[in-house]
Amino acid sequence: MRQLYSFYLDAFWIALKSILEHKLRAFLTLIGIIIGVAAVVVVGASISGLKTYVVDRVGKILGSNHFMITRIASTGRLSDEEFERLNRRNKEVKWDEYLYVKANCPNCSHVGAQNNASAEIDREGIEMPAVRIIGNTDNMYEIEDKTMGDGRYFTADEVTRAASVAVIGTDVKKRFFENVSPIGKTIKVRGVPLEVIGVEEERGSFLGDSQDRHIYIPITLHARIFNRTGGIQVHGKSINDEVFKESIEDARLALRNKRQLSGNEEDNFSLVNVDEFNSQMDQFTGAIAAVVVPITMIILVVGGIVVMNIMLVSVTERTFEVGLRKALGASRSQILLQFLIESALLCVLGGVMGLILALGVTQLISVLAGMTMTITMGYIILSVTVSSIIGVIAGLYPAWKAARLDPIVALTHN
Numbered sequence: 156m157r158q159l160y161s162f163y164l165d166a167f168w169i170a171l172k173s174i175l176e177h178k179l180r181a182f183l184t185l186i187g188i189i190i191g192v193a194a195v196v197v198v199g200a201s202i203s204g205l206k207t208y209v210v211d212r213v214g215k216i217l218g219s220n221h222f223m224i225t226r227i228a229s230t231g232r233l234s235d236e237e238f239e240r241l242n243r244r245n246k247e248v249k250w251d252e253y254l255y256v257k258a259n260c261p262n263c264s265h266v267g268a269q270n271n272a273s274a275e276i277d278r279e280g281i282e283m284p285a286v287r288i289i290g291n292t293d294n295m296y297e298i299e300d301k302t303m304g305d306g307r308y309f310t311a312d313e314v315t316r317a318a319s320v321a322v323i324g325t326d327v328k329k330r331f332f333e334n335v336s337p338i339g340k341t342i343k344v345r346g347v348p349l350e351v352i353g354v355e356e357e358r359g360s361f362l363g364d365s366q367d368r369h370i371y372i373p374i375t376l377h378a379r380i381f382n383r384t385g386g387i388q389v390h391g392k393s394i395n396d397e398v399f400k401e402s403i404e405d406a407r408l409a410l411r412n413k414r415q416l417s418g419n420e421e422d423n424f425s426l427v428n429v430d431e432f433n434s435q436m437d438q439f440t441g442a443i444a445a446v447v448v449p450i451t452m453i454i455l456v457v458g459g460i461v462v463m464n465i466m467l468v469s470v471t472e473r474t475f476e477v478g479l480r481k482a483l484g485a486s487r488s489q490i491l492l493q494f495l496i497e498s499a500l501l502c503v504l505g506g507v508m509g510l511i512l513a514l515g516v517t518q519l520i521s522v523l524a525g526m527t528m529t530i531t532m533g534y535i536i537l538s539v540t541v542s543s544i545i546g547v548i549a550g551l552y553p554a555w556k557a558a559r560l561d562p563i564v565a566l567t568h569n
Contacts, residue, residue, distance in 0.1 A: 187458025192509025290377025
C-alpha cells in the first residue's frame, strides 16, 4: 500500500513538473478547457440568477403567502385548446362569492378583491396613455405587502362609500407631479376627479415592464367608472408560511361549496399562487439548462482534443524517458497511469482557472446588469468533473501509446 501511495505521489510530482516546465504551452493548451468550464459555470449562474431575479420580483409584486382566484389564470402559457376548454368551463368570480370566501377561510389573514382596467390620463395638457387603473379593497395593501412612499392607502370606509380617492405609482407621479407633492391634488380617470391621497414606493420594472405605471382606486369606485358588473379577482394571504397550503385549500373549498360543485366535478375557476409560479420557473430554467449547458460542453470537448494532441507531442518528446523507466523496471500500467495522471492534472488545472475566470465574469455582469448571478455548487461540480473526465479520456490514447513503446527502441530515440 505504501509503495502504491509513493508511486501516485511521484507520478503527481512528475506530471506537475512537466506542466511547469512548459508553462506557455500548457496555458495555450488549456484555453479551451478554461473557456469551456467558465462558459458552463457562467451559464449556470445566469440561469440561477434569472430564477432568483424573477422569483424575487414576483415576491415583491405579489407579496408573500399570496394566492389568487379568478376565472382564467395560468403561470405558464396556455395552448389555444386549453384556453378554449377553460373559457367554456370556468365562470366569473362574483362579489357575493368573494364575501363567502372571505367569511369561510379560517387560515387566511386577509381576503381581498381586485379589478383591472386601462385608461389614458390627461392632466393640464399632459397625457399618459395605457395607465393601469386597479380597483382594490383596502386590505390589498396587506395582501400584496405594499409600501407607501408618501401619504396613505384608502380605508375600508372609503371602499364602502366608493370615495373618489386614488393612490398613484411613481411613474404617474413623475409624469404629472414631478416637482411638487401630489398629495391633495386632483387627477381625473375617465372624467372623474380623484383626490390623490398616497404614492406607492417605487417597485421598478419586471422583465422590462414598469410596475409603477398604475393608479389604485377603491374597487367599488372602479366598478362605477368602468361600468363593470362582471367578474373580479379574489386575493388571499395566509396567516403564516406553515398554513399557506391549508389557506389555499380553505378558499378553494369555500368557492366550490358556494357554487355547489360535487366531489367529482372539476373546479370551474382558476387558482394560482406564488409557489406554483416558482415551480413553473424551475421547469422553465430547467428547460433552458437542458438546451444551453450541453452546447457549452462542446467547448470542453474541443479543449479535450487539444489536450490529446499536446499529450501525443509530450509522448514523442519523452520517448527516451519512457524507455529508460521501462529499462529500470517500470511496468506498462505504471507508464499508462503516469501519462493519464498528467493529462487529468492538466485539465483539473484548466478547470480551476476556468472557475476563477467564471467568478470574475459573473461579478462583472452582476455590477453592469444589476442582477445577482448565483454560482451554484452543482454547476461547479459538473464542470470540474467533466473537465477531469475529458482529461482522462484525452490522455488515454497518448498514455496507451507511451505504455506500448519498446524500451530498446525508445532508448535509441534521439
